Amino acid sequence: MASLTAPAIVCAVRAHGEHGAILRALTEEAGLVAGYVRGGRSTRLRPILMAGNLVALELRARTDEQLASATAELLASRAPLLAEPLAASAIDWVTSVTASILPESQPYPALYAALSGLLDAIGVASSARQWAGALARYEQLLLAELGFGMNLDECVVTGSTQELGFVSPKSGGAVSAAAAAGYEARLMRLPPFLHGADANPSLPDVIDGLAITGHFLDRDLLDGRNRDLLSVRERLIDRLGRAVA
Structure with missing residues (x-):
């Protein structure tokens, strides 16, 4: 029987059957994993299986091809943040995109650490200015982790590392002034x-930075489809824009 016990960040929950749910969560060593949670739509488990929450996850499956059964115990709740529209939009976006584009069962420890840090920052910051940069990063x-990293260390035209002021929307490389x-x-x-x-x-x-990352996410990972x-990301950018205004 394949098994996993690890802290995990809840990224997506989908109803399955009359009472159950399929959970997708990000772990440090196993990457994105999925499992069926019996009674996952119950009043007891719904507050635990909320996007952004940190849970103690246990997965068990008889074969690697079988959808595992899962149990989850709450370690840290981000539910209070969901009452604030900007924080809620950010959590919705980062967890949704993580669940949608990462291949399952491939470790991405840097992404796990970055997502944990971003969610922690959203939780303690007094304003979006204190966490929005971490969102763009x-x-x-x-x-970068999925093979579409941008070369922002030197100018793609001259090789210079000075006065890097622009990015080519075609190559993803920096361009000097x-x-x-x-x-x-x-x-x-x-x-x-x-x-x-x-x-x-x-x-x-940050909004200029998000315009760059959004362009390449749409083109290279989401394929515009x-x-x-x-639309989740567009709502987030709109709310950040209003925070700037």
Whole structure:
């Protein structure tokens, strides 16, 4: 019997049958895993199986091909954050996109650590400005971990590491201000925090960063087809934009 016992971040829950639910959760060593939770729609388990929650997960299956049975005990609840629209939108988006694009049973320890840190930051921050940069960096890491990382360390035209101010929407490479002269309208503005030059970005910079990561997520991982998932992100960006205004 295949088994797993590990802390896990709840990423998605789907009703299955009359009372059960299929849980998808991210673990540090096994990556994204799925299991059937008996009674997962009950009043006792619904507060535990909420996106963003940290649970003690146990999976058991007779074969690797069989959907495992799962049990989950609450370790940390993010439910109070769901009463705040901006925080709720952020949690909805990051957990949904993680559940949708990661292949199952492949370890992504860096993503697990980054998602844990982002959710913790949302929980303790007094404003979106204190966690929004981590959201953009999480999307940047998703791209990199799945083979679509951006080259933001040097200019793709000249090789220079100085005055990197733009990103090519085609190559995902940085472009220096000098190389971009006359072509700025065709490029995307590169905020310093996306290449490690600013540890405390402003919200306008974060929104510019999210425009970049969103472009490549849509093109390379979501393929422009998952409109329901993209609409979750659009609501989040809209709320962040209103926070800037």
